[in-house]
Amino acid sequence: MSSASDQTRHIESFDSFYRREFGGIVAIIRALVRDGAGAEDLAQEAFISANRHWPKVSGYDDPRAWVRRVAINKATSFLRWRGAEWRAATRFGGQRETAIPELSPAGEEVWREVRRLPRRQAQAVVLHYVAQLTMVEIADAMKCSTGAVKSHLNRARSTLSNTLSDWSEGTS
Amino acid sequence: MNQLEQRIEDAAEEVRRVSRHARPRDIGVTRSRNSARLAFATAFAVVIAIGIVPFLTRGTDRVPMGSPGTVPSTVATVPTSTTSPAPELDCSAAGMAQAQPQPDLPEVVAAMRADIVRAATSCDYDALESLAGTHLVTNFGGGGFESFNEWRDQGDDMLDLMVSLLSMPHGLQVIEGQPDIYAWPAAFTYDSWDEIPADQMEALEEIYAAEELTQSREFFDGYALWRLGITEDGDWKFFLAGD
Numbered sequence: 001m002s003s004a005s006d007q008t009r010h011i012e013s014f015d016s017f018y019r020r021e022f023g024g025i026v027a028i029i030r031a032l033v034r035d036g037a038g039a040e041d042l043a044q045e046a047f048i049s050a051n052r053h054w055p056k057v058s059g060y061d062d063p064r065a066w067v068r069r070v071a072i073n074k075a076t077s078f079l080r081w082r083g084a085e086w087r088a089a090t091r092f093g094g095q096r097e098t099a100i101p102e103l104s105p106a107g108e109e110v111w112r113e114v115r116r117l118p119r120r121q122a123q124a125v126v127l128h129y130v131a132q133l134t135m136v137e138i139a140d141a142m143k144c145s146t147g148a149v150k151s152h153l154n155r156a157r158s159t160l161s162n163t164l165s166d167w168s169e170g171t172s
Numbered sequence: 173m174n175q176l177e178q179r180i181e182d183a184a185e186e187v188r189r190v191s192r193h194a195r196p197r198d199i200g201v202t203r204s205r206n207s208a209r210l211a212f213a214t215a216f217a218v219v220i221a222i223g224i225v226p227f228l229t230r231g232t233d234r235v236p237m238g239s240p241g242t243v244p245s246t247v248a249t250v251p252t253s254t255t256s257p258a259p260e261l262d263c264s265a266a267g268m269a270q271a272q273p274q275p276d277l278p279e280v281v282a283a284m285r286a287d288i289v290r291a292a293t294s295c296d297y298d299a300l301e302s303l304a305g306t307h308l309v310t311n312f313g314g315g316g317f318e319s320f321n322e323w324r325d326q327g328d329d330m331l332d333l334m335v336s337l338l339s340m341p342h343g344l345q346v347i348e349g350q351p352d353i354y355a356w357p358a359a360f361t362y363d364s365w366d367e368i369p370a371d372q373m374e375a376l377e378e379i380y381a382a383e384e385l386t387q388s389r390e391f392f393d394g395y396a397l398w399r400l401g402i403t404e405d406g407d408w409k410f411f412l413a414g415d
Contacts, residue, residue: 018196027191031184040194042381048199049377056374070378077381080328101190103183110183119328120264129184139267143336148267155262161176 014054018047021064024131025071026100031111031126032075036100042078046071068131068141072123079119113163117156120144124152125160263295263324265331271338280406281354288400288408289338292331297321309410330398333379334411337400340375351403353410359395368395 025046030039046067050057057063103111114122120142127138135146142149261267271289273282284303291299301317310319323330343361345353355361359368359376365388368376376385380397388396401409 018199022196023192023194024188026194027188030191031187036190036194039191040197043194044197044199045382047196048382049374051199052377053374073379074381076328076333077379077384099193099195101193103186103190106179107183107186110180111187116327118262118264120266120332125180129180130187132184143268143332144265145267148261151261151266157176160180164176164179 013058014051017058017063018051021067022047024064025067027130028068028126029071029075030100031114031130032072032122033078034111034115036098036102038078040098040100042074043071045074065137065140068127068133069143072127072141076119076123110164113160114156116163117159118152121152121156121159124149125156128153261293261295263292263331264329264333265292265335266295268293268332268335269339274342277342277354278404278406281402281404284402284406284408285338285354285356289335292335295331297324303408305407308408310412312412312414315412330411333398334400336379337398341372345401351405351407353401353403355399355401357395357399360399362394364393365389365395 022043025043026039029042030036033039033042049070050063050067057066060066102108114125117125123142124138127133127141131137133141135149138149139146142152268289270293271286274285277285287303288300290296291303297320300320304317304320306316308316310316320329320331337356340357340359342354342356343358345355345361347353357372357376359372362368376395376397384397388394396414398411398413400411403409
């Protein structure tokens with residue numbers, strides 16, 4: 001049985017974790033889903049799940065890894081299930097408020113092309129470049145082998161080398 | 173660093189920079205923001221609900237088998253050490269862990285489950301099609317294996333989700349006059365949302381966005397998201413979502 005002070009420690013610990021890691025998780029999702037407000041919502045959902053299971057999650061070697069995995073799964077769920085609905089909401093409701101500034105055209109183009117990749121390749125790119133994770137950490141987040149991560153990254157780079165090839169002449 | 177690497181690095185730095193402007197809200201605010209979009213969610217769910225397949229609807233006798241403590245395997249606990257390298261494979265399930273044994277499964281069901289996971293993690297569509305046979309239901313029109321080709325062509329082949337579901341606890345769907353169906357996740361086999369155990373909810377929260385779970389709970393009072401079923405005879409019966 002946990003005491004009141006234990007409960008307080010859990011809450012304070014989560015709060016610190018939440019405030020420190022929130023921006024990093026938002027960045028991962030922002031690259032994957034384009035919409036800033038949606039990225040903030042999904043990031044918060046991931047942290048809500050972490051908070052709900054904090055006594056367990058906080059015991060993991062790296063609670064961030066759990067939140068990252070949940071975040072990319074939620075982004076996938078968001079894109080898979082809400083795509084049509086989200087487009088309708090945006091069309092009828094306009095842009096929602098977000099504190100995240102727009103990306104530059106050159107930056108937005110990169111993530112647009114990344115999002116056109118097969119989903120697992122896009123996840124590998126974002127976890128590698130945005131989250132700056134090691135191959136082992138990416139494999140943990142994607143629940144696959146490091147070999148598969150390298151394969152996803154290689155295929156992604158091959159595609160992006162074609163789709164982004166005109167950048168230096170066009171949008172720089 | 174070549175030009176491509178530099179450009180992606182620059183874009184990554186920018187998305188990290190702008191994301192620092194995001195401010196964590198008090199926990200609970202997201203749900204109220206999301207509720208404003210629930211009308212769209214409900215409309216979406218209504219569309220899904222139109223084509224009800226009788227043998228997949230609620231009202232059947234479903235017996236959860238994956239009670240806490242009896243079926244320990246969940247998405248969160250599958251050890252990554254069992255993953256196998258698949259550097260040349262190109263699908264979402266490439267390199268994912270093979271199926272860990274689950275108690276209470278008939279031999280033919282366990283074999284089909286393992287075969288599906290093996291085929292998916294090998295990106296072997298020929299093997300998957302062979303396992304699917306001619307009666308697999310993947311949507312409310314029937315769908316069949318062709319849905320896998322369509323999902324792949326659309327850029328989201330669904331294989332990683334299918335493998336993830338098969339690593340979760342299973343339940344039993346009992347329909348009078350038909351073979352029993354072993355279903356993943358077990359959450360599908362509970363009669364109401366509130367009966368789903370906390371550990372299974374945690375696993376679902378790792379996979380789905382909150383709104384999808386909210387839709388499922390509020391509109392169907394049960395798990396109506398993606399699930400996979402194998403009959404007691406070892407036939408792969410369905411892989412679909414909706415109610």
